[in-house]
Amino acid sequence: MSSKIFDLIQEEADRQKYGLEMIPSENYVSEKILKANGSILTNKYSEGFPGRRYYGGNEVIDKIEVYTVNLAKKLFGVPAAFVQSYSGSPANMAVTMAVCEPGDVVMGLALSSGGHLTHGANLNFSSIFYKAVNYKVGDDWKIDFTELGALAKKHKPKLIWVGTTAYPFKLDYKKFRKIADMVGAALVADCSHITGLIISGAHESPVPYVDIITTTTHKTLRGPRGAMILVTDRGLKKDPEIKGKIERAIIPGIQGGPHNHQTAAIAIALEEASLPSFKKYGVQIAKNAAVLAKELGTVSETHLILLSLTKYGYGLGYQAQYALEEAGITVNKNTIPGEPASPFYPSGVRLGTPALTTRGMKEKDMVKIAGWIKRVLEEIRGLDLPKEQEKRKDFLKEVKIKLHQNQNLKQIKKEVAAFAGKFPVPGIG
Ligand SMILES: Cc1ncc(COP(=O)(O)O)c(C=O)c1O
Structure with a gap:
């Protein structure tokens, strides 16, 4: 069977296997x-x-x-x-x-x-x-x-x-x-x-x-x-x-x-x-989220964490999402309550543990992952969103180039891939 689509599915399979999927609405099916x-x-x-x-x-x-x-x-x-x-x-x-x-x-x-x-x-x-x-x-x-x-x-x-x-x-x-x-x-x-x-x-x-x-x-x-x-x-x-x-x-x-x-x-x-193993799975999702949240200096009572980035600077959600992606960690930018920046370029990221938990990751793995996330966030310090709306597009274009060339992020990506690759993904291996 050959089609460009099957090549692209393989490319996506590699991304799903060697990265950390932390968008809280996503998961891996059996x-x-x-x-x-x-x-x-x-x-x-x-x-x-x-x-x-x-x-x-x-x-x-x-x-x-x-x-x-x-x-x-x-x-x-x-x-x-x-x-x-x-x-x-x-x-x-x-x-x-x-x-x-x-x-x-x-x-x-x-x-x-x-x-x-x-x-x-x-x-x-x-x-x-x-x-x-x-x-x-x-x-x-x-x-x-x-x-x-x-x-x-x-x-x-x-x-x-x-x-x-x-x-x-x-x-x-x-x-x-x-x-x-x-x-x-x-x-x-x-x-x-x-x-x-x-x-x-x-x-x-x-x-x-x-x-x-x-x-x-x-x-x-x-x-x-x-x-x-x-x-x-x-x-x-x-x-x-x-x-x-x-x-x-x-x-x-x-x-x-x-x-x-x-x-x-x-x-x-x-x-x-309906299986007992699913009960364990759901409980582990919440345990993992609680540990991850604590390590990142916040709280979660569910499967997700809404992380404010205001202590790193102004309007950093987009920059954080992009920097984390460069390091093999997928999250999404998100507004925080009382958003001080903009709905398009917000001040937070949303991340969660359902997909990681499906791969068999536990609390000790969350501590490691939080460590990588914190290292990545250090790389966006100083990349604050311009207050003038007309400057934002060009600024973010430059930020992406800078982050794409960032050697620390490349190093973290290697460490993340070596770690993630050890946890099988259903349907991929
Ligand atoms: C609470 C809630 N309801 C509904 C939806 C919509 O689901 P879908 O994207 O499948 O249309 C979502 C998706 O993110 C959701 O989070």
Whole structure:
């Protein structure tokens, strides 16, 4: 088999093996998942739901989807599950459409406080077609429940999102429930980032408190790209029609044919997540994050760390991401609460441990990795973002050239590659 693409896949495999993948929303899936995801199931069209398809030839596909739905229901202890959403964003769109009419008020954590785009961010469908109200974190970087309660009373949302994408603390679902009940809102947990932690008991489950849950399947759950929507007993009681509403939002509301290869791969991820070894995995993710955070001078109660770089200088997130990449460590630049620089050139980085933990790394390895990260960050001292906006582009171009030639970063990259290469990656070796 030859194609330029296979050469490029090999190049990417080397990057994944000899680097440290620390973007907290990423992971390495098992060989079984890779196989199902790359299978002939991609050939089939099956618009509709099991037993109710628009196309013929779906006997086997029906069995696959029913099996996947049943695994999801059992693993989470919920009465209904939907597994056709192409990814997390369309799952969130489907839930919003199922719960709200256009123009209704939707509340979610602000993007700048660690929320997700689909929870009411500017330019996203959630603020274009709905009236979005954002709550925020306070000076301690934790969700400000006083503000959240006041906003809910004032705006009477139909839906409140509880879910985060750059938030290192545990979520208190009980407090959210109280506020949702106060105003009669549907409470929806978007657990995308922490589903693996919830399954392993390293984070409280939202099931007793919320009406609906959405989750991507490709983050801490360690499955293929995709998403699930789960309805709790409580959600079903609150709205007995909700199942049909979610189905109609998925199709014809948003999507056409489901990605059956993806559904099958989700089933394997759910099988794997049902094993005792997965519990250990989830607990280890959190232990690793706590050690890494401590070594970097901050805290994490989850799988991720939001690291402020203000002690190194002004607006250094982009420079840090690039310098770390030059050293074989992949993270992403991120705003910090009360961002002092700019959303495009922010003051922090976001990093996490799910992928490293899949490779078998433990606490002592986190100490080593923190050492490399700190050495890299020393190299960006003095590379502060210019305060004048018009100077930034040229400045960052020069910074990249400088960092690319930096001999200390080249040395760290060698050490990182020698270390990372010892930990196998599923599907790569
Ligand atoms: C909390 C949360 N919800 C939803 C999503 C969207 O998922 P996707 O990128 O698969 O659309 C993300 C992705 O980062 C997320 O962090």
